[in-house]
Amino acid sequence: MTVRRPPALLVMDAATFRVQFGQRQLGRLRALVELADPIRIDDLDTPAARRRLGEAEVLLTSWGCPPLTAERLADAPRLRAIFHCAGTVRPFVTDEVWRRGILVTSAADANAIPVAEFTLAAIIFAGKKAPFLAQDARTHRDDWSYVERRGELSNRGRTVGVVGFSRVGRRVVERLRGLETEVLVADPYAGQDEVRAAGGELVALAELLERCDVLTLHVPSLPATHHLIGAAELALLRDGTTVINTARGAVLDTAALEHECASGRIDAILDVTDPEPLPAHSVLYDLPNVMITPHIAGSLGNETWRMSESALDELERHLSGRPPRTAVTPDEFAVSA
Secondary structure: OOOOOOEEEEEOOHHHHHHHOOHHHHHHHHHHOEEEEEEEEOOOOOHHHHHHHHHOOEEEEOOOOOOOOHHHHOOOOOOOEEEEOOOOOOOOOOHHHHHOOOEEEOOHHHHHHHHHHHHHHHHHHHHHOHHHHHHHHOOOOOOHHHHHHHOOOOOOOOEEEEEOOOHHHHHHHHHHHHOOOEEEEEOOOOOHHHHHHHOOEEOOHHHHHHHOOEEEEOOOOOHHHOOOEOHHHHHOOOOOOEEEEOOOHHHEOHHHHHHHHHHOOOEEEEOOOOOOOOOOOOHHHOOOOEEEOOOOOOOOOOHHHHHHHHHHHHHHHHHOOOOOOOEOOHHHHHHOO
């Protein structure tokens, strides 16, 4: 029996397409759908794009997908499903997508894996103060006694505070099982039983801030989470606490963090900042107790294939009539990254 292959279109920028779709992914995609020319676009307003949108029943999207406005979706009357090959769908999913009842899935679960891995490494390094000792080594080349000024260097018995029991936050808690640490979680949407099952203890945010040695942030950037960790919250941290942010820069008040880190009272490991990148004059660049990386925790290189394969899994389930595993609903969209 011949299985019908629906017309499909990839909507993402050229660089993303080259990284995320190798021969294996394209071969699998062609076995599932019909691909016309061009198979990929990132401008939805050209005559060629309008023609391809008019044919498409399925979109595979990723970084570089423009917003799917009502005007653009009017050119896609046959569209039934969008399979996103990356994390958040917030930059391009509009109310019109939900109004039309279009299925949306996301590869956010797959993208959470490298972020959790990076965060675990950052937590372990924070316990040993490794990033900051590495900075010290640049100016203390003939004497290692400077190590004593960083306090206790250990991961055993540390208390890690995880703010946000999200896809990433949950994985971080689970990965911390391998360390002899106490794990506290603050999240108004999480339940004590599910947090305990992952290996953590659910507490109020203020209590978490007062008790933790390492604070790691895993909440989405929403109006309700803007500067969730500000001057008052940072003031609750004990001296020597390390703040880790692999979530979104806006959940952490940059000015307040600059003040606390400049005083030497707390340390920071930042993969995201607000703004991004920081202004060239930010004191955070020059502080020996701050490590900044250029938003590398998420999927890069062949890690992105994991996300493409996740989207293709969902496409395969959709075509076989099975329910999706990673559907994004309007309710979830309102409170997720």
